[in-house]
Amino acid sequence: xxxxxxxxxxxxxxxxxxxxxxxxxxxxxxxxxxxxxxxxxxxxxxxxxxxxxxxxxxxxxxxxxxxxxxxxxxxxxxxxxxxxxxxxxxxxxxxxxxxxxxxxxxxxxxxxxxxxxxxxxxxxxxxxxxxxxxxxxxxxxxxxxxxxxxxxxxxxxxxxxxxxxxxxxxxxxxxxxxxxxxxxxxxxxxxxxxxxxxxxxxxxxxxxxxxxxxxxxxxxxxxxxxxxxxxxxxxxxxxxxxxxxxxxxxxxxxxxxxxxxxxxxxxxxxxxxxxxxxxxxxxxxxxxxxxxxxxxxxxxxxxxxxxxxxxxxxxxxxxxxxxxxxxxxxxxxxxxxxxxxxxxxxxxxxxxxxxxxxxxxxxxxxxxxxxxxxxxxxxxxxxxxxxxxxxxxxxxxxxxxxxxxxxxxxxxxxxxxxxxxxxxxxxxxxxxxxxxxxxxxxxxxxxxxxxxxxxxxx
Amino acid sequence: xxxxxxxxxxxxxxxxxxxxxxxxxxxxxxxxxxxxxxxxxxxxxxxxxxxxxxxxxxxxxxxxxxxxxxxxxxxxxxxxxxxxxxxxxxxxxxxxxxxxxxxxxxxxxxxxxxxxxxxxxxxxxxxxxxxxxxxxxxxxxxxxxxxxxxxxxxxxxxxxxxxxxxxxxxxxxxxxxxxxxxxxxxxxxxxxxxxxxxxxxxxxxxxxxxxxxxxxxxxxxxxxxxxxxxxxxxxxxxxxxxxxxxxxxxxxxxxxxxxxxxxxxxxxxxxxxxxxxxxxxxxxxxxxxxxxxxxxxxxxxxxxxxxxxxxxxxxxxxxxxxxxxxxxxxxxxxxxxxxxxxxxxxxxxxxxxxxxxxxxxx
Numbered sequence: 001x002x003x004x005x006x007x008x009x010x011x012x013x014x015x016x017x018x019x020x021x022x023x024x025x026x027x028x029x030x031x032x033x034x035x036x037x038x039x040x041x042x043x044x045x046x047x048x049x050x051x052x053x054x055x056x057x058x059x060x061x062x063x064x065x066x067x068x069x070x071x072x073x074x075x076x077x078x079x080x081x082x083x084x085x086x087x088x089x090x091x092x093x094x095x096x097x098x099x100x101x102x103x104x105x106x107x108x109x110x111x112x113x114x115x116x117x118x119x120x121x122x123x124x125x126x127x128x129x130x131x132x133x134x135x136x137x138x139x140x141x142x143x144x145x146x147x148x149x150x151x152x153x154x155x156x157x158x159x160x161x162x163x164x165x166x167x168x169x170x171x172x173x174x175x176x177x178x179x180x181x182x183x184x185x186x187x188x189x190x191x192x193x194x195x196x197x198x199x200x201x202x203x204x205x206x207x208x209x210x211x212x213x214x215x216x217x218x219x220x221x222x223x224x225x226x227x228x229x230x231x232x233x234x235x236x237x238x239x240x241x242x243x244x245x246x247x248x249x250x251x252x253x254x255x256x257x258x259x260x261x262x263x264x265x266x267x268x269x270x271x272x273x274x275x276x277x278x279x280x281x282x283x284x285x286x287x288x289x290x291x292x293x294x295x296x297x298x299x300x301x302x303x304x305x306x307x308x309x310x311x312x313x314x315x316x317x318x319x320x321x322x323x324x325x326x327x328x329x330x331x332x333x334x335x336x337x338x339x340x341x342x343x344x345x346x347x348x349x350x351x352x353x354x355x356x357x358x359x360x361x362x363x364x365x366x367x368x369x370x371x372x373x374x375x376x377x378x379x380x381x382x383x384x385x386x387x388x389x390x391x392x393x394x395x396x397x398x399x400x401x402x403x404x405x406x407x408x409x410x411x412x413x414x415x416x417x418x419x420x421x422x423x424x425x426x427x428x429x430x431x432x433x434x435x436x437x438x439x440x441x442x443x444x445x446x447x448x449x450x451x452x453x454x455x456x457x458x
Numbered sequence: 459x460x461x462x463x464x465x466x467x468x469x470x471x472x473x474x475x476x477x478x479x480x481x482x483x484x485x486x487x488x489x490x491x492x493x494x495x496x497x498x499x500x501x502x503x504x505x506x507x508x509x510x511x512x513x514x515x516x517x518x519x520x521x522x523x524x525x526x527x528x529x530x531x532x533x534x535x536x537x538x539x540x541x542x543x544x545x546x547x548x549x550x551x552x553x554x555x556x557x558x559x560x561x562x563x564x565x566x567x568x569x570x571x572x573x574x575x576x577x578x579x580x581x582x583x584x585x586x587x588x589x590x591x592x593x594x595x596x597x598x599x600x601x602x603x604x605x606x607x608x609x610x611x612x613x614x615x616x617x618x619x620x621x622x623x624x625x626x627x628x629x630x631x632x633x634x635x636x637x638x639x640x641x642x643x644x645x646x647x648x649x650x651x652x653x654x655x656x657x658x659x660x661x662x663x664x665x666x667x668x669x670x671x672x673x674x675x676x677x678x679x680x681x682x683x684x685x686x687x688x689x690x691x692x693x694x695x696x697x698x699x700x701x702x703x704x705x706x707x708x709x710x711x712x713x714x715x716x717x718x719x720x721x722x723x724x725x726x727x728x729x730x731x732x733x734x735x736x737x738x739x740x741x742x743x744x745x746x747x748x749x750x751x752x753x754x755x756x757x758x759x760x761x762x763x764x765x766x767x768x769x770x771x772x773x774x775x776x777x778x779x780x781x782x783x784x785x786x787x788x789x790x791x792x793x794x795x796x797x798x799x800x801x802x803x804x805x806x807x808x809x810x811x812x813x814x815x816x817x818x819x820x
Contacts, residue, residue: 102655103651103654103655103735103736104734104735104736105654105655125655126655126656126657127655147600148600148604150598150600154597154598155517155597155598156570158571158575159598159600161604161607162571162574162575171803175802177800177802177803178799178800179799179800179803180799180800181732181799182734183732183733183734183759183760184567184572184732184756184757184759184760185563185572185730185732185756185759185760186561186574186611186732187561187611187730187732187782187783187784187794187798188561188611188612188613188782188784188794188798188800188804188820189608189609189610189611189612189613189615189616189804189807189820190561190574190607190608190609190610190611190612191608191800191803191804191807193574193604193606193607193608193610194603194604194605194607194608194807196604196607197600197603197604198603214654214655214656214657214658215657216657217657237515240515240517241514241515243538243628243631244628245627245628282659282680283657283658283659283680283684283688285684285687285688286659286680286681286684286688288684289680289681289683289684290681290684293681342594342596342598342599343596344513344516344518344595344596345515345516345517345597346513346515346516371598374596374597374598375596375597375598376598409595409596410594410596411594411596411598411599411600411601412601413599413600413601414596414598414599414600415598415600416600417600418600418601418602422601426601426602429594429601429602430591430601430602431591433588433589433590434590434591434592434602435602436588437584437588437590437592437605437810437811438592438602438603438605440810440811441603441807441810441811442603443810444806444807444809444810445803445806456602
């Protein structure tokens with residue numbers, strides 16, 4: 001590999017203001033939202049056109065230098081951490097919405113387009129883009145595609161992969177491929193399905209065709225307060241058993257409520273051990289009928305206080321507390337680790353009891369915010385980084401939670417991806433033969449393992 | 459040509475390893491996907507049956523790939539649940555594995571998505587005889603490459619499915635449909651776009667060519683008490699005067715006919731062609747000269763075409779239109795026809811999963 005030859009070629013391709021080489025320029029790119037990991041890249045390039053990305057990848061392939069594509073750097077699994085001495089391809093300037101066809105309900109976008117910007121562009125046509133990770137005001141579609149991001153509405157609407165119809169990408173060896181198309185249906189193996197969630201290991205996505213949905217006509221958002229976390233968890237089971245399919249079901253525990261209240265004053269009952277947010281959505285008459293059913297269930301579930309959002313403002317406020325909970329926890333503790341694991345819904349109670357036990361054992365506070373509808377836990381492990389060994393203890397606790405998720409028949413990640421953080425746990429979830437198959441697929445796209453080298457695989 | 463019917467995974471692995479060429483079939487409802495097998499071992503999955511796990515509260519189940527779809531549907535119905543992607547040929551005997559491998563979904567796919575959107579996990583035997591697992595058993599999972607989706611539509615070209623895990627949903631308690639005739643395709647498409655963009659939770663939208671033009675079928679489902687006002691609004695949107703309303707067993711039968719392809723004459727070639735509604739006028743113009751019976755489903759996102767014409771001539775026709783297709787029934791040498799995208803990428807995947815090309819060309 002020849003770093004000098006690569007830098008010389010990149011200097012031909014990019015003007016100096018789009019080829020970052022100095023230490024101070026590189027610093028912001030040394031880590032993503034998982035700040036525990038840092039690595040210094042050789043250079044950061046800021047392409048503005050797809051051709052520049054393709055050429056950069058080809059140059060990296062020619063010189064055998066690893067590269068990482070990066071959007072807004074919101075990955076919580078270290079997915080966009082640079083490879084030491086490699087190239088970071090910062091995709092934010094490829095942020096054009098190339099086409100939006102309201103009749104066919106599709107948007108063709110560049111990967112640097114921010115998630116929320118798609119919905120904003122679609123709004124005048126009464127449409128929106130469904131996947132809504134909490135970072136949606138800043139995270140990019142390219143990152144969403146690489147990590148198959150989720151959000152609060154996955155049970156009903158699925159994850160990113162359920163909303164990507166087609167894509168164009170440059171593979172790690174420089175070949176440009178077009179997969180899928182604009183139709184909801186496809187023939188042959190679902191190649192788009194395989195590509196979404198590749199964690200940057202196949203190459204770099206250049207263009208994405210997204211499916212848009214008509215904006216929801218009516219919502220009913222209910223906030224129910226419980227005196228125990230278990231009761232809130234059981235209520236979720238009761239809602240499901242009643243045959244309802246809410247757009248979202250979210251639970252926050254006492255610590256998360258405290259944090260959210262301190263940060264955004266969402267008006268949650270501060271004395272609750274847990275709050276459950278259930279949101280029904282759909283056509284007005286259907287939602288009205290479902291709401292009656294839901295209220296019967298909530299009444300039976302032992303909620304001691306129930307609030308129904310009467311206006312759009314009230315609804316937005318309830319969601320503000322939920323979506324702001326992660327960053328709000330920063331007010332309770334100097335540092336925290338966000339974990340992401342999945343358990344079967346029926347075992348939520350068991351999982352939460354175990355997290356509570358582990359929290360006591362490690363003497364670390366854990367705030368729980370989770371997508372209860374799909375069993376997706378987000379324990380926030382609070383620690384003080386100034387205390388020697390505290391981060392290590394927090395990480396060890398996080399690891400125990402993941403092992404529990406596997407034990408209960410779930411997954412080590414619901415939506416953040418494996419990235420850097422969970423590599424060693426992938427081998428607990430899959431056999432060596434499974435992993436070898438995935439490695440073979442990776443090498444078929446990237447024989448020299450240049451694209452996001454060192455991620456996902458143990 | 460020898461046909462095997464392995465009773466377990468180990469036996470299947472041995473068969474794959476022992477043969478240079480292997481083709482897979484379930485219960486034969488989509489015969490064109492299984493190519494003529496000169497000298498190849500035919501593996502039938504019909505002994506790999508049975509539901510392994512079903513927790514109604516989890517909205518998931520896991521079953522062996524040879525399990526008939528209809529059996530699963532009966533089990534789910536007992537708990538008020540269903541497969542929202544509306545698997546075709548269920549009454550004809552289709553298996554879960556065959557449905558995944560063929561990548562087929564029915565008209566009700568309009569509402570929540572296709573088979574690709576509901577598959578959560580797979581176990582399959584690859585071209586080297588390895589047993590591989592991908593995905594998981596929970597409704598949300600982002601660990602490892604999404605092999606379950608990759609297997610959707612893979613038609614036995616990448617591996618032999620042995621086990622599948624699906625997400626399921628509560629089934630709407632009642633249904634009703636509206637059927638609106640249009641004198642011109644253009645008027646029908648304008649209404650389709652209008653309906654498609656509105657916040658209507660429609661279960662299905664199909665277009666049925668008739669002698670006098672094009673008929674639009676739209677289905678709603680949900681709680682009984684909410685249906686009348688929803689139906690009224692839909693009727694109004696479709697233009698009221700000529701709109702017929704269907705309910706009850708007759709309504710159910712109309713959709714069953716569509717999903718079971720009873721409208722496609724026996725012995726004709728049946729092809730699935732993904733497209734978008736804006737392509738329909740060009741397709742209609744080109745098909746005017748071809749004897750055929752057809753139906754546009756999923757809001758004009760798929761054309762189901764039945765014709766006595768040969769798959770080879772259809773291949774040329776689809777190439778002209780820039781569309782791809784997969785032959786489901788009929789004497790096809792290769793089921794994938796027309797102009798396909800991503801073939802090189804597919805071949806790369808194939809080289810990883812089936813390097814010795816035991817299974818047919820992808």
